[in-house]
Amino acid sequence: MKWLGLSRAIHPADRKGTAGLAIKPLSGFSRVTIPLDMQVGPGCEAIVAKGDHVDIGDPLGKPLGSWSVPVHASVSGVVESVREQILSDGSHAQYVTIISDGKDTVSDHIQKPVVTDHASFIEAIRSSGLVGLGGAAFPTHIKLNPPPGKKVDTLIVNAAECEPYITTDNRICIENADDCIAGALATAQWCNIDNVVIGIEDNKKDAAAALKEAAKRAKREGQGNVEVKVLPTSYPTGAEKVLINLINGRIVPEGGLPADVGVIVQNVTTLWFIAQYLKTGMPLVKKWITLDGGAVKTPGNFEVPIGSTIEEVIEKAGGLKAEARKIIMGGPMMGVAVDDITRPILKHNNAILVFTEEEAILPEESACIQCGRCFRACPMKLMPAALDKAARANNTAELEERHVLNCIECGSCTYVCPAKRYLVQNIRIGKALVRAARAAAREKGGKD
Ligand code: SF4
Ligand code: SF4
Structure with missing residues (x-):
């Protein structure tokens, strides 16, 4: 079965009530x-x-x-x-x-990196401890160093932040627009990339305006050109393959990388951090997170040390006003539920959502009524109902045939399903089954 490419989007309520709240450092x-x-x-x-x-x-x-x-x-x-x-x-x-x-003493070893060419830039990025801050945790120095023979002509800056609730990228853009542009231009310069395009949704008007003004300033000062492209708000605009298609119409081939179509995508906070690191040499030791959900007394955006516990972050941010029945690290569409509040904040975490009983209720699933809504919602043009069925039956051949590994786990199918089927959950299992089957075949000398 041929994979049909990309399209479609859904429009969940954005619930970005913290978008107007400045990032507040938490200490102690x-x-x-x-x-x-x-x-x-x-x-x-x-x-x-x-x-x-x-x-x-x-x-x-x-x-x-x-x-x-x-x-x-x-x-x-x-x-x-x-x-x-x-x-x-x-x-x-x-x-x-x-x-x-309690002293927050900074190490004597911190020094501004010396960058003179692509190799020293990549080494500096690696030394900073940077991984993709949009949630993927992919090592940035690897992403910025595509395999030989792949010519990249466009750096796409992902400022879409399409997941409901999360607003830290939005705040980074509003509060640090000049450094977002500087980080993007430095990356383009040292990686020899001609075009820089920022993709941002039209529900982030203040952030888009701040980025446009900063881009104009950078151009006036001869630092380089950055295009700010405002996209209609929809989900999942921020998914890498979807964003590439929206920005320049290119389609990353199945199993391929953005570099296969001449693109590198970096999250806007990642690029802002690069600008900070080049100026100061301070590695990645803090994280910027949105704390929200009906159980949180004072929702907001906070800067916290990496490794601080969910429990202490909630307490320092003002505590809870209702019993927490579900905690999600990340957004409600792609985040992961956690049952241990002593869990630490990691480099790629960008939100803690604490839901009340009412918000946390997981509806009972019922039989598929074959309405086709999941298919119409899938940005990767997959057939979620069929993948769900194949995953439940451990049918790896069918999962392969239906391109399960193209699933970006956006959760759109689950969101629209009237039967409340646990689609993305089962498709995730289906992906693991296919990967395990491929690994077993490789071990036996079979072909991947
Ligand atoms: S949306 Fe739900 S009920 Fe409709 S076809 Fe898909 S799985 Fe079945
Ligand atoms: S989770 Fe996967 S199958 Fe479901 S809509 Fe997203 S890409 Fe399609």
Whole structure:
């Protein structure tokens, strides 16, 4: 069966009530617990031990491979423990817990990076510990260094932030528009990319206006050209393949990379961070998150140390006004429900949603009525009902035939289904089945 390409969108209520609230730094955290694996690909191995003193920005781990990025201390204090924990996928990760000394002392080792060419830029980005801050956790130095032979002509800056509730990218654009533009232009310069286009939805008027003004200033000052493209608000505009198609009409082939069609996509906060890092040399030790949901007393946008717990963030932001029945890391469409409030904030987390009983009710699913709404809503032109059925039947051949790996897990099918079928949940399982079947075939010498 041929894959049909891209289209379609849905329009969930955006619930971006925090869009007008400036990012507020939270401080005074008693401790942080920092996993040494917060990225796609292998993480780090600890280089600190119990009892060591660390300052903000000191490295805690040594990268385990070329994809790995270092992990740094986000508070100053004493290492309480370095422990190993088994993750849900069976892999192991080390966690470093630091008891804060309350002084927030910055490491003496922090220095502005020296960048003179593409190689030194990539090395600087890697040293900063940066991964995609839009939620993907893909190592930025890998994304900015496409395989040889792939000519990239366009850097697309993803400022779409189409998930309901989340507003941190919007605030970063409003509060730091000049540095968003500077980070994009520096990246384009050192990666030899001719065009820079920012994609932003038309429900973020203040952010779009701030970016346009900053782009004009940069052009006037001879720093370079950045086009700001305002797109109609819909979901999932911010999905990489969808955004590329909306910005320049190109379609990333099945199983391919944006670089296959001459594009690199970077989240706007990631590029803003690059501008900060080039100016200061301070690695990624803080995260910007939206805290929202009916149970939260004071919803808002906050800057917190990486490794601070969900529990302490909620408490410092003002606490709860109702019992928390469901906590989601990320947005309601693509986020992950968590049942442990001592879980740390990771590099790629961008929201904590705390829902009341009423908001948390998961409707009972009923039989598929074959209405076709899920198919009409799917931006990847897949057939979610058929994928759901194949996943429930462990039918990997059918899942392959129906291109399950093209699913971007946007949740649009589940959102529109009148029978409340758990579509994206089962399709996610279907993707895992296909990956496992492919790995088994490879092991037996079969063809991928
Ligand atoms: S939207 Fe739901 S009920 Fe309609 S075809 Fe898809 S799975 Fe079936
Ligand atoms: S979750 Fe997957 S199958 Fe469902 S609408 Fe999104 S891309 Fe399509």
